[in-house]
Amino acid sequence: MVAVVAHPDDAELLCYGTLRRAVAAGATVTVVVVTHGANGVSLADAADGRRLDTDERAKEVRAAWHDTGIHLTFLGLPDGALVADRHLISAVEAEMSRLGCTLLITHSLNATTDHQDHQALARAASNAATRVDTCHTVLHGEPHAPRSAFSPTVVVDITAHLDAKVTALAAHGTQAGRWYLGKDYTHHRAAQAAWRLRPTAAAAGRAYESFETSVLTLFSQEDRS
Numbered sequence: 123m124v125a126v127v128a129h130p131d132d133a134e135l136l137c138y139g140t141l142r143r144a145v146a147a148g149a150t151v152t153v154v155v156v157t158h159g160a161n162g163v164s165l166a167d168a169a170d171g172r173r174l175d176t177d178e179r180a181k182e183v184r185a186a187w188h189d190t191g192i193h194l195t196f197l198g199l200p201d202g203a204l205v206a207d208r209h210l211i212s213a214v215e216a217e218m219s220r221l222g223c224t225l226l227i228t229h230s231l232n233a234t235t236d237h238q239d240h241q242a243l244a245r246a247a248s249n250a251a252t253r254v255d256t257c258h259t260v261l262h263g264e265p266h267a268p269r270s271a272f273s274p275t276v277v278v279d280i281t282a283h284l285d286a287k288v289t290a291l292a293a294h295g296t297q298a299g300r301w302y303l304g305k306d307y308t309h310h311r312a313a314q315a316a317w318r319l320r321p322t323a324a325a326a327g328r329a330y331e332s333f334e335t336s337v338l339t340l341f342s343q344e345d346r347s
Contacts, residue, residue: 130179136263139280157201206245215250233270258339274332
């Protein structure tokens with residue numbers, strides 16, 4: 123299983139609990155972070171002279187996933203201007219092929235109000251996946267973009283990992299104060315996913331991560347390896 127995400131906190135937002143469950147089930151899991159995220163400062167912070175080193179946010183990613191059994195790869199591209207061109211598509215395809223990706227998690231193709239890097243990478247990763255023979259399933263995680271057209275059809279119960287997800291998101295100290303990284307929003311989104319597709323489970327207090335899918339293969343031969 124491979125999660126290909128644009129920024130250093132994206133995998134934690136989209137699929138932290140899902141990846142933890144996959145590892146517990148015996149899967150080999152890698153998070154591929156495409157950009158270094160050094161441009162991830164608010165306009166106000168930038169005006170005050172706040173700058174990030176290109177390795178600063180990678181350290182936060184390592185802290186977030188420490189001791190989880192999940193592997194990390196950093197491509198180190200500049201954030202803010204990803205384009206779904208042959209260079210990005212080829213870079214993603216190469217990583218997916220190297221890792222023997224069977225199940226890809228990436229950004230939504232339908233979130234037109236989402237960050238431009240998310241939109242570009244969603245297109246690039248989906249394109250690359252069509253040429254990776256081992257990749258039989260593609261899931262697109264829920265964006266935190268308001269007014270998006272995200273429409274999930276797949277949910278994963280992450281109740282046992284919800285508190286750990288909050289802790290992992292808090293490891294991104296350079297992003298402190300962003301509403302979508304906080305405990306309240308994390309709990310709200312996990313409950314919302316449950317109420318949307320599994321209301322009986324929601325009533326029992328279960329928490330979920332939700333996904334769209336552009337291809338879903340059940341009982342694939344690759345799942346046995």
